[in-house]
Amino acid sequence: MRLAVLGVGAVGRAVAELATTHGHTVTALGDSSSASVDPAGIDVETALTRKRETGSVGEADRSAALDGEYDVLVEATPTTLGDAEPGFSHVRAALGSGRHAVLANKGPVAERFNDTAQLARESAGQLRFEATVGGAIPAVSTVEDFGPGRINAARGVLNGTANFILTRMAAESLDYDHVLAEAQDLGVAETDPSFDVDGTDAALKCVILANVLSHGSVEDPADAREFGLADATVEGIRDIPGSALNLASEDGRTVRLIGEATREGVRVGPRLIPENGTLAVSGTRNIIQLETEHAGQLNVSGRGAGGPETASAIFSDIERLG
Numbered sequence: 001m002r003l004a005v006l007g008v009g010a011v012g013r014a015v016a017e018l019a020t021t022h023g024h025t026v027t028a029l030g031d032s033s034s035a036s037v038d039p040a041g042i043d044v045e046t047a048l049t050r051k052r053e054t055g056s057v058g059e060a061d062r063s064a065a066l067d068g069e070y071d072v073l074v075e076a077t078p079t080t081l082g083d084a085e086p087g088f089s090h091v092r093a094a095l096g097s098g099r100h101a102v103l104a105n106k107g108p109v110a111e112r113f114n115d116t117a118q119l120a121r122e123s124a125g126q127l128r129f130e131a132t133v134g135g136a137i138p139a140v141s142t143v144e145d146f147g148p149g150r151i152n153a154a155r156g157v158l159n160g161t162a163n164f165i166l167t168r169m170a171a172e173s174l175d176y177d178h179v180l181a182e183a184q185d186l187g188v189a190e191t192d193p194s195f196d197v198d199g200t201d202a203a204l205k206c207v208i209l210a211n212v213l214s215h216g217s218v219e220d221p222a223d224a225r226e227f228g229l230a231d232a233t234v235e236g237i238r239d240i241p242g243s244a245l246n247l248a249s250e251d252g253r254t255v256r257l258i259g260e261a262t263r264e265g266v267r268v269g270p271r272l273i274p275e276n277g278t279l280a281v282s283g284t285r286n287i288i289q290l291e292t293e294h295a296g297q298l299n300v301s302g303r304g305a306g307g308p309e310t311a312s313a314i315f316s317d318i319e320r321l322g
Contacts, residue, residue, distance in 0.1 A: 006077050029044065037065060073101045084107030100318075104314060106208065110211075113226050117215065130314070143216070148213050155258060162199070197236050199237075232267070233268070253273060285301060
């Protein structure tokens with residue numbers, strides 16, 4: 001397939017660098033202000049080197065990436081809240097021209113799910129968004145394959161930064177500020193960690209899952225409830241004292257930031273769970289637990305973030321396009 005990749009953060013770079021190993025050609029690569037475009041396939045290494053040295057991937061305007069020749073748009077620009085722009089407009093342009101859209105950007109399906117799904121229904125192209133939930137974990141596809149109408153809830157640990165902090169606090173009896181500084185030094189946490197530690201990232205992922213459960217269980221999309229971040233009840237981990245984790249450990253339990261999505265709503269917050277329980281994954285690992293109608297719990301765990309890891313989900317989506 002010919003890929004137009006928008007976004008050259010960790011995920012976009014990984015997709016561009018690994019595309020040929022998956023049998024695809026990158027015909028366009030765009031950042032926030034420029035693009036490198038060639039219908040025969042761009043020189044990815046040259047474009048990324050130029051980005052590091054000059055701040056731009058090419059001489060063309062970013063819009064040229066969407067106007068070029070490609071089969072699949074890979075939307076890997078940063079997630080934005082509210083109107084989900086410019087990601088939503090990128091997806092609209094691709095689907096509107098009959099091309100496929102594969103998302104790593106959560107915005108269009110977390111903040112404008114109905115609008116994005118409508119674009120897909122009206123397009124000859126398909127919409128896929130596995131990479132928006134849980135990095136390499138096949139969360140969305142597992143729900144789809146099993147049948148959204150047969151799954152009552154999805155819950156789990158969906159943010160690696162928060163999980164790393166809680167794991168370290170419990171293991172070393174350290175306080176939040178100490179471990180946050182350590183996580184930032186290691187590159188596990190951003191300079192501004194709010195998106196992760198306040199529960200926003202996990203909430204967006206749960207909102208996406210709630211929308212999948214809602215829309216996949218009705219015949220008419222008009223009957224499905226649409227969820228957004230404003231519908232979620234969210235609590236982060238900033239105020240958890242190290243002493244709380246110590247007390248939990250004495251009782252054979254620990255604390256994890258748990259998100260839950262159902263057809264009724266979304267909740268994210270610190271929860272006491274068994275220390276050796278299924279949800280007590282450590283470090284930056286993620287886990288998603290699906291409560292099924294007839295088959296009990298299904299658990300899927302793995303690396304929930306990272307460039308190559310999330311790129312693997314994107315390539316899985318591209319393979320599903322057929």
